[in-house]
Amino acid sequence: MSETIKNWLSLQHFTVDTMANMNKTTDSDLSGEMKTFYSDNLIDYAKPNLVHTQFGQEATIPKNGGKIIEFRKYDPFAKATTPLTEGVPPAGTKLVMGVISATILQFGDYVPLSDVLMVTAIDNNLVIATQNLGDQAGRTLDTLCRDVLVGGSNVQYAEDSVAARYLLEGGETSDNDYFTVDCVRRAVRDLKNAMAKPFEGGYYVAIINPDTAYDLMNDPAWQSVKDYDPTDWYNGELGRIAGCRFVETTESYVFAADDLCSTSRTLTINNAAGYVAATAAASNLTIDQTLTAGDQTAIVGRKIVYDGVQYTIDAAAANTISLSAVVAGSALTGGNYSTTINNVAGYAVGEAGTLITTAQVNAAFVGKKLYFTKIAYTVVAVGTLTITLDRPLEEALANGATLYSAGFTDDAILYPGEAGAKGRPVNATMVLGKNAYGIVKIDALSLEFITKQLGSAGTADPLNQQATAGWKASTITKRLTEAFMVRVETTSTFESVFV
Numbered sequence: 001m002s003e004t005i006k007n008w009l010s011l012q013h014f015t016v017d018t019m020a021n022m023n024k025t026t027d028s029d030l031s032g033e034m035k036t037f038y039s040d041n042l043i044d045y046a047k048p049n050l051v052h053t054q055f056g057q058e059a060t061i062p063k064n065g066g067k068i069i070e071f072r073k074y075d076p077f078a079k080a081t082t083p084l085t086e087g088v089p090p091a092g093t094k095l096v097m098g099v100i101s102a103t104i105l106q107f108g109d110y111v112p113l114s115d116v117l118m119v120t121a122i123d124n125n126l127v128i129a130t131q132n133l134g135d136q137a138g139r140t141l142d143t144l145c146r147d148v149l150v151g152g153s154n155v156q157y158a159e160d161s162v163a164a165r166y167l168l169e170g171g172e173t174s175d176n177d178y179f180t181v182d183c184v185r186r187a188v189r190d191l192k193n194a195m196a197k198p199f200e201g202g203y204y205v206a207i208i209n210p211d212t213a214y215d216l217m218n219d220p221a222w223q224s225v226k227d228y229d230p231t232d233w234y235n236g237e238l239g240r241i242a243g244c245r246f247v248e249t250t251e252s253y254v255f256a257a258d259d260l261c262s263t264s265r266t267l268t269i270n271n272a273a274g275y276v277a278a279t280a281a282a283s284n285l286t287i288d289q290t291l292t293a294g295d296q297t298a299i300v301g302r303k304i305v306y307d308g309v310q311y312t313i314d315a316a317a318a319n320t321i322s323l324s325a326v327v328a329g330s331a332l333t334g335g336n337y338s339t340t341i342n343n344v345a346g347y348a349v350g351e352a353g354t355l356i357t358t359a360q361v362n363a364a365f366v367g368k369k370l371y372f373t374k375i376a377y378t379v380v381a382v383g384t385l386t387i388t389l390d391r392p393l394e395e396a397l398a399n400g401a402t403l404y405s406a407g408f409t410d411d412a413i414l415y416p417g418e419a420g421a422k423g424r425p426v427n428a429t430m431v432l433g434k435n436a437y438g439i440v441k442i443d444a445l446s447l448e449f450i451t452k453q454l455g456s457a458g459t460a461d462p463l464n465q466q467a468t469a470g471w472k473a474s475t476i477t478k479r480l481t482e483a484f485m486v487r488v489e490t491t492s493t494f495e496s497v498f499v
Contacts (some may be wrong), residue, residue: 014070028276049138050352051236052145055205055432056439061104069440071100071480077197102440102478104489107134110470113456116329129469130449137471139212142251142475146207149437152255152426155487156190159183165255166303166310168420170491175421178215179208179429179490181222184242187431187486188493194483196433196464200232203245206431211254211492213238216246244431245298250498255426255489257416259293260302265423267304267321272411274371276337277329277405285408291318306408307369307376324479325406330368333359337405341404342385347397357403361387369406372397385419420491436484440476447473 036392061069077093084090111129160178162168168177171196184206191204198204208216216222224239238248259265268288271274275285296316304311304321307328315322333339341347342358361382369376370387373397381388409416416423449471455464479485 028217046151049135049142049251050248051251052142052149052207052430053439054235054247054478055199055207056145056437057435057480058285059438059440061440067104069102069104071102071438072477075363081169091337100478102439104440104474104475104476106472106474107144108470108472109136109140110450110468113467113469115181115465117308122486123462126469133449133469133471136199137473139251140251141447141473141475144475145437145439146253146430147250148479149485150429150487152479152482152487153484154190154482154485155489157488158488160186164310164491165420165426166305168309168424168426168489168491170420170424171422171495177491178493179212179427179488181219181242182215183429183488183490184216184244184431188243189486190486191433193452194433194481195482196436196481198243199434201245203240203243204431204433205234206244206246206307206488207252208238208248208429209250209254209427209496209498210248211494212299212427212429212490213246213248213450213495215490215493216241216479233274239376252430253428254497254499255419256427256497257419257423257425258301260304260414260416261289261291264289265416269408269410269414270319271408271414272373272410274374274404274406275327275408277327277407278331278337279327279328280409281323282317284317284319284322287321287414289318291321302425303481304414305417305421307406307414307415308421310402329405329407330362330365332361332403332405333357333368334362338402340403341397341399341401344399346399346401347393349394350392353392353401354381354383355387355389355397357387365405370403371406371409372401372403372409376409390450417461424491425495425497426489427492428451429490431486431488434483436479436481438478438480440478441474447471 026062049081059069060214061067072081080090080093082090101412113126113129113132120237157163157165158168159180159182170176170178185350188204191198196204219241222239222241225233225237228240230237230245233247234247236247238246239247262305270286270288296318299313299321302313306312309328312324313321314324329337331337336359339357339359339361342356342410347355363382365379365387366382367378369378371377373395377389377391377416380390402499413420420426450469452468455461457466458467
């Protein structure tokens, strides 16, 4: 047994439980100087985590000023390109004001303390508690701000290379959607076109996580913050490139996809015939995995991705799932989703991939997928009663064999669909202009360290056995101008999911 565990077990003898769900440690009366020390300690530990909050437009509600604040913004005037008529005043232009309101919310936590442990324990538990509370406060306030920012509508998928998050690729041999300097240039371009003002020094600011930063820092134009040594270092500043300064944090948002069931990250189709495209809108798809009752409940409403198409699961049983949309695909011949081979000799494994069909395949099927048994192929050319596949056959194909417009083939792997392709985590990098968002606090309720002395609970603590240390803060974050912030979503060389 380790020394740490021994100490922990011995401390349990001093646990007091006269207040529900509370383990207490002792605290003697604190002088004013000690209270200031612990308060400063908590705030110092909180500050390193407050990365997202440092770029907002700050507003404070004065004491007794209510809980709601209004941010006012004025629409820019249109250009005055009409010549004036001599001696005739123009009609003039009215101010048009928009109002965005925000209601303050309060957050906090505390550590219960008992008298015996402080007297007997080797460590200064109040110092440790204060440090942990400060870390908790900082991460809490930072996350509250981050989650508002990441909910914005102005999004860029990698280098504008795909149209949706679930199409972002990573971990492949090529064409990965990692964060590059072109991602930065595109985001900065959007901010400039929206007339978003940069921060001091003429730079926009981006909040990035270590995995994304790793990919960007490979660019030869990257400058470390130590190289340019700014006089106004931002908390967490890492470097700059393409008109943007970067702040690094493990607290940036990651879009991650949970496993699809308790025994497997993915699901696998179990149907020798597969499922033909444009069919089975509400029919059950049979899968290899057996879903528990908990799995069946959790999977309803989840997204899955197969072959670049996202589906929603609307029902599930032990070995089946049901989709809320038609299986994707295109008609092969006319309005039909299948055709047959017309070749008495059939085709052997490894033969050239030009096949004779019984019906004329639609010219628009070029680039689409078809399958027979378990293997999907892409059609690269359509001729008169012929199709050419993207590679030689990987299995024999008899005369009269059926070709299907690919929906789900047997053994097709269905990936979680809330993140990137194949369920890969997607990192959100926030690129910000000035006044993109606002942060509000109540002047009398800013981040505060609070101690309650032994016996302060009165008759609830008749033997002066209970004390507490905690924090509270009032805050709210509000997005003010969507166009002044860009959420750049990319995959990474790594697959970290920060907590």
